[in-house]
Amino acid sequence: MRHPFLVSDRIYLRRLEKEDIEGNYFQWLNDQNVTKWMRHGIFPNSYESMKAFYENQAISKTDVVFAIVFKEQDRHIGNIGLHSINYVFRSAEIGIIIGETDCWGKGYATEAISLLSHHCFKRLNLNRLAAGAVDKNIGSIRAFEKAGFSREGVARQAYFCEGQYHDCVNLSLLYSEWLAGKKVGV
């Protein structure tokens, strides 16, 4: 493991590093299959935009991005980000991408969300975690639900993907719910 920060059964999370931009990560954001239900994939990816994104989050107090690494091969398979951290409201948003498509459907997203949620509630002292996914993004909605999140509403026609407008399903997990045992995995 290289610079592990949070560790679970099969994966670990470490802070995103500059070198990651040189790896497969660059192409994840060009892959129309990966970005189908995301805000990415509208313009081609560029090193300049990735570098700016990396540099902003590296010094930000409100956004932090972690690499999701498959322990066994020390392989960078995706990213999970904590965004819009609000230290007064004690809330934040989680975004996730498993960019290596051969790793889909193996529970890695669920494991990463559970691992990060644990850290948010037990160390960062947050009270509310939120996430959003296009209504057709069953894998994403399901991963958040398996990690204990509940649906709380939709943002109507918030995305335009695959030739039509789609609602964004909003999900959240409160500390009280997590504590009551809705958490899985870790």
Ligand SMILES: CC(C)(COP(=O)(O)OP(=O)(O)OC[C@H]1O[C@@H](n2cnc3c(N)ncnc32)[C@H](O)[C@@H]1OP(=O)(O)O)[C@@H](O)C(=O)NCCC(=O)NCCS
């Ligand atoms: C969506 C995404 C994060 C899911 O990651 P993952 O590691 O495949 O998710 P998990 O394996 O933890 O799956 C969670 C559940 O969803 C199911 N699932 C995963 N992908 C699915 C799909 N495409 N269709 C239906 N169900 C799916 C899994 O089977 C599992 O349910 P189960 O345990 O009841 O069988 C991943 O596919 C991805 O990164 N996609 C591209 C980027 C993206 O859409 N990010 C999210 C933006 S909100």
